[in-house]
Amino acid sequence: MAELLLAAPSEAAMGKYYDKLATAGKGPGVKVEQIGGVFGKGLFADKNFSEGELVLREPMLVGAQHENNKADALVCSLCFRYVGTLELQIGRRLIPKLDGTDKYHDQDDTGSHSGGEEGSDMDFTEDDEDRCGCDGKPKKNKTISMELVNSLLKGELHLPDSERFLLSPITNCPGGCSEDVYCSDVCADEAWRAYHSLLCTGPNSLCVNKTALVKFKDHARDTNDIFLVAAQVIAGTLIRARNLASELAKTSTAKGKGEAREARDILLEAWEPFAMGHKKVWWEAVALPDDVDPSQGDAFREQFKELANESLTNLKEAIYDEEYSSLFDLEVYGQIIGMFELNNLEIVVPSPMEDYFIHIDELPLDRRADAAKITRSFLDALGSEYATYCSGTGFFALQSCVNHSCRPNAKAFKRDEDKDGAAILLATRNIRKGEEITISYIDENRSLEERQGMLADYGFTCSCPRCVEESSMKIFSSRSLAGMLQP
């Protein structure tokens, strides 16, 4: 039965799925159509768009904040909106810097910022000891006390004007785990219903083996956090299949009809959103790095397969369901991650700290001096990465259909009002109804050779009109040159 999940969907099935999305009001103004050949399907304008206009705003189907970004940004696990208070966000970032557990940032990064007054009447610790930097030179590191950071975390210390930068209060996970927090009951309930009830490590978790689930998560954090997103696909499909089965059982009993639909058909229906992104398995989809000898390609790919197998073994122990056993097939798991490899969007949500410190910097002089007495030391202690963005990866139903062009007509871009992880596409020029919407996956201001090299990492050779034109011009000019050189 795994073969059914691995099969590419028919054009009819795709048409039905994307029509369903359109009917549900997802992506108004755009539609998915088959192009064929190397392009497969693409996203098309269903109305005229003006330059700068919003073409698409779409929440992710599955996604996760990167593990190495979690200390930098406390965000809603479902929509990636910053939560808590500005004080909490700053305090959380300072703890690892102060207790030396910061694995991901330069410990000697003291930064230097304008707008502050020297000195402060707060209880700051000026640590002026000489420290040895990795360049061998002594560095002067200015820091603040843990006591002060704790008062930020406890909400006892309010930063000036922070009430102008209110974030959504934290909603805890309904399952009681401490790993995930939300910006509202709506997000908490939606995540719970969509996949988290099976992936929660809290007391109300519905997984079958919590020890195995913890092991699965630890393995993912230590190796590749994409496994956490793949688990959302498996858990989500399982939950949808079970819900469909119980709905069908109810209706067939009520109507006195015979057997309910087979588990096979139910699973296929539940799998639908991910069947559409059908691609290669992970170990075939990954690009071979330059430093790997092509003769070692098979061994390199085998390592990915082995890693996926380790991960799946733990996940299977944690949430296995015999009825839908094919969901736990290694090739299916590999295909989900391969689909992410080729389709996922790197999600970025700007930090409210950036706006906050800019705000302080732009206060009228008299107020700025007072405010900076408090904020300056925090800013210095945070260092130059004071406003590191929230970053993660997500899979989107419509955005994942957008093809690349080296002469694109849209771009992924967050506007000031976009405070969550939704995919945003803006028109970079006027787009007529019926035109394909394209973005550039790379820096398109490069030469043909450089662009093709960069796109090789995405696993394809670009056939966009610009590449076709430039390639044919290159062939033409090399032929002319060859003609001129003929005796």
Ligand SMILES: C[S@@+](CC[C@H](N)C(=O)[O-])C[C@H]1O[C@@H](n2cnc3c(N)ncnc32)[C@H](O)[C@@H]1O
């Ligand atoms: C994010 S998906 C876009 C949707 C895809 N066309 C589909 O049918 O699912 C990216 C894939 O589309 C194809 N593709 C996108 N842009 C292309 C281009 N300019 N030239 C050739 N293939 C392209 C490649 O197969 C690539 O891996």
